[in-house]
Amino acid sequence: EDGYELWLRYRPAADAAAQAYRAQVAQVVAPAASDTQRATRDELSRGLRGLLGRAPMLADAPTAAGALLVGTPASLPSIDRLGLDLDDLGEEGYLIRSVRVDGRAATVVAANSDTGALYGAFHLLRLMQSGQPLEALDLREVPKVGLRVLNHWDDLNRHVERGYSGQSIWDWHRLPGWLDPRYTDYARANASIGINGTVLNNVNANAQILTAPYLDKVAALAGVMRPYGIRVYVSARFSAPMEIGGLDTADPLDPAVRRWWQAKADEIYAKVPDFGGFLVKANSEGQPGPQDFGRSHADGANMLAEVLAPHGGVVMWRAFVYSDEEPDDRHKQAYTEFVPHDGEFRDNVLVQVKNGAIDFQPREPFHPLFGAMPKTPLMMEFQITKEYLGFATHLVYLGPMYEEVLRADTHAKGPGSTVAKVVDGSLEGHALSGIAGVANIGSDRNWSGSHFDQANWYVFGRMAWDPSVDARTVAQEWTRMTFSTDPAFVEPVVEMMMASHQAAVDYMTPLGLHHLMGRGHHYGPAPWVEGGPRADWTSVYFHRATKEGIGFDRTTSGSDAVSQYAPPVAEVFNDPARVPEEFLLWFHHRPWTSRVASGRTLWDELVHRYSRGVGEVARMRETWTGLDRYVDPERHHQVERFLAIQQQEAQWWRDASIAYFQTFSGLPLPEGEAPPAQSLEYYKSLEFPYAPGDTQ
Numbered sequence: 001e002d003g004y005e006l007w008l009r010y011r012p013a014a015d016a017a018a019q020a021y022r023a024q025v026a027q028v029v030a031p032a033a034s035d036t037q038r039a040t041r042d043e044l045s046r047g048l049r050g051l052l053g054r055a056p057m058l059a060d061a062p063t064a065a066g067a068l069l070v071g072t073p074a075s076l077p078s079i080d081r082l083g084l085d086l087d088d089l090g091e092e093g094y095l096i097r098s099v100r101v102d103g104r105a106a107t108v109v110a111a112n113s114d115t116g117a118l119y120g121a122f123h124l125l126r127l128m129q130s131g132q133p134l135e136a137l138d139l140r141e142v143p144k145v146g147l148r149v150l151n152h153w154d155d156l157n158r159h160v161e162r163g164y165s166g167q168s169i170w171d172w173h174r175l176p177g178w179l180d181p182r183y184t185d186y187a188r189a190n191a192s193i194g195i196n197g198t199v200l201n202n203v204n205a206n207a208q209i210l211t212a213p214y215l216d217k218v219a220a221l222a223g224v225m226r227p228y229g230i231r232v233y234v235s236a237r238f239s240a241p242m243e244i245g246g247l248d249t250a251d252p253l254d255p256a257v258r259r260w261w262q263a264k265a266d267e268i269y270a271k272v273p274d275f276g277g278f279l280v281k282a283n284s285e286g287q288p289g290p291q292d293f294g295r296s297h298a299d300g301a302n303m304l305a306e307v308l309a310p311h312g313g314v315v316m317w318r319a320f321v322y323s324d325e326e327p328d329d330r331h332k333q334a335y336t337e338f339v340p341h342d343g344e345f346r347d348n349v350l351v352q353v354k355n356g357a358i359d360f361q362p363r364e365p366f367h368p369l370f371g372a373m374p375k376t377p378l379m380m381e382f383q384i385t386k387e388y389l390g391f392a393t394h395l396v397y398l399g400p401m402y403e404e405v406l407r408a409d410t411h412a413k414g415p416g417s418t419v420a421k422v423v424d425g426s427l428e429g430h431a432l433s434g435i436a437g438v439a440n441i442g443s444d445r446n447w448s449g450s451h452f453d454q455a456n457w458y459v460f461g462r463m464a465w466d467p468s469v470d471a472r473t474v475a476q477e478w479t480r481m482t483f484s485t486d487p488a489f490v491e492p493v494v495e496m497m498m499a500s501h502q503a504a505v506d507y508m509t510p511l512g513l514h515h516l517m518g519r520g521h522h523y524g525p526a527p528w529v530e531g532g533p534r535a536d537w538t539s540v541y542f543h544r545a546t547k548e549g550i551g552f553d554r555t556t557s558g559s560d561a562v563s564q565y566a567p568p569v570a571e572v573f574n575d576p577a578r579v580p581e582e583f584l585l586w587f588h589h590r591p592w593t594s595r596v597a598s599g600r601t602l603w604d605e606l607v608h609r610y611s612r613g614v615g616e617v618a619r620m621r622e623t624w625t626g627l628d629r630y631v632d633p634e635r636h637h638q639v640e641r642f643l644a645i646q647q648q649e650a651q652w653w654r655d656a657s658i659a660y661f662q663t664f665s666g667l668p669l670p671e672g673e674a675p676p677a678q679s680l681e682y683y684k685s686l687e688f689p690y691a692p693g694d695t696q
């Protein structure tokens with residue numbers, strides 16, 4: 001087992017369950033008149049063959065007990081005859097129900113569209129893969145979020161920015177002639193968790209993707225994705241009219257520029273009729289944008305939105321911006337630039353906001369834009385690839401992190417105004433809603449660079465479908481499908497996954513510290529980074545350690561970033577006694593000797609947390625080592641080796657950080673704490689001439 005099959009392994013169900021399933025799914029009645037219907041039926045055949053040890057009987061109409069009906073009232077007369085109430089399922093929802101057909105027990109998976117039926121089929125297979133009973137089923141699922149999209153940061157030369165799983169899966173060179181079967185497996189995996197969009201190329205975009213030869217390649221990929229309910233999008237480079245269009249400006253208000261984009265949109269839709277639209281990174285980290293021409297983000301986004309609107313496309317305009325002029329606090333920048341434009345964006349624009357205000361740190365408080373732009377649909381941008389979380393070698397399950405952000409209360413419209421409600425559009429009644437995840441997928445056999453990183457792709461999809469689903473449930477589901485349904489395995493593994501995010505936060509950036517990773521590649525500890533082109537690209541800018549204390553003062557007497565949150569949130573963040581301890585040093589500069597909730601001094605607590613993180617990784621490793629009899633040797637071995645690396649590196653993080661911060665605190669280590677293994681000079685001297693996925 002090399003992990004290629006992801007969570008769609010369809011290994012034989014346990015004997016008792018298999019026996020019941022064989023009777024309950026004795027016959028499959030699923031039409032195959034469209035591509036999506038064929039994909040659905042193929043998946044059911046594949047899944048059932050694997051789970052039950054034999055190919056299912058296929059039939060056009062139910063003729064025996066144990067029929068499984070899958071389709072829509074339009075595609076399958078026997079579903080139509082059931083007279084099910086499908087009205088509130090929308091375009092993508094489905095129901096799964098145990099019914100009787102002609103007096104015989106049957107199961108129905110019904111939807112209003114072929115895609116809905118496909119999602120339902122995957123759900124049914126998931127129930128069987130995880131050993132759930134198929135009796136008395138009555139499930140209804142409707143996605144809460146409209147656009148559930150992967151963002152590939154893939155360059156056209158197959159380099160993946162912040163990618164740790166090989167090269168880009170898109171083989172641009174051989175497209176459109178060669179459609180790697182891997183694309184279909186990619187589409188299957190995404191459809192199985194409800195992902196319905198994919199942005200093919202890096203936000204640091206190359207305008208080439210908008211040229212005719214590349215659009216043919218995009219169209220070929222769209223053809224693979226379409227049967228699986230997935231639309232393709234591309235990242236558009238704002239200056240494309242100059243680079244590939246021969247114009248001398250990309251000013252969004254210039255008529256020639258508008259005409260160029262208009263023609264480009266028409267050209268795209270002629271090739272890809274269901275093209276999703278554009279993702280745009282503008283005026284950020286050197287990328288071109290409307291501000292280069294004295295125009296606003298709204299001017300830029302609206303110009304693109306206007307040409308896409310007649311075709312049903314959207315613009316996902318990113319709020320991750322940087323001004324050339326350094327702000328007093330980078331935390332405040334997106335809010336400052338975007339809030340004044342609330343209400344100016346066209347209907348088919350979503351503003352895509354990272355989960356936190358800095359940049360995908362191991363833990364961040366929710367971004368203050370959530371709740372602050374009521375008139376604009378705000379899309380969540382999570383990172384699935386672990387740029388700041390130990391790349392693919394460290395086992396860090398991101399479910400708890402996503403959950404924490406989605407459940408955070410913005411108080412924008414009183415208590416209960418969670419980030420999830422902002423994002424799913426329900427708080428303000430927006431028709432458009434979306435969640436994006438920066439993909440961790442590459443050309444590695446196991447797709448994500450490590451077996452456990454597949455869980456992050458999985459949980460992203462499940463939470464995009466339903467932001468209220470909990471991380472633990474998803475971890476259980478994934479573990480059962482990916483490894484084993486044996487509770488003696490599932491329970492300890494889920495515990496390990498659930499503890500893993502806090503562990504990484506502890507050994508990297510405890511108590512609200514952030515951005516202390518190596519410069520450029522973001523791997524390993526480097527709290528000493530200073531100098532260079534921008535202060536807000538250094539570590540010292542973020543931790544602000546002095547002889548007296550440590551932390552970034554973002555209170556009303558500091559940078560005042562707290563005031564970007566709604567008053568009830570701001571008050572809590574502003575108060576060192578009330579701020580959640582995990583964000584203490586995010587919002588406050590605190591004396592080394594001040595006391596924290598445990599009764600320890602801040603310094604002692606910091607050291608304690610670093611050690612706690614290392615200890616947790618040691619425990620994870622021990623747990624995993626003891627579970628070898630439940631997992632095939634190939635996957636077990638790789639996870640075991642990766643955990644060994646993680647343990648070593650957690651120790652490195654702890655030791656280097658403590659050695660460094662001790663030069664400020666001047667305090668001894670608490671009783672029983674081992675001193676760093678090496679000198680600070682040694683840690684500083686470690687260099688990484690090359691790290692995968694770095695910007696080129």
Ligand code: BDP
Pocket residue numbers: 161162203204281285320359360387695
């Ligand atoms: C940062 C990455 C950089 C990305 C940027 C972005 O370091 O490679 O281009 O975000 O989101 O996290 O645009």
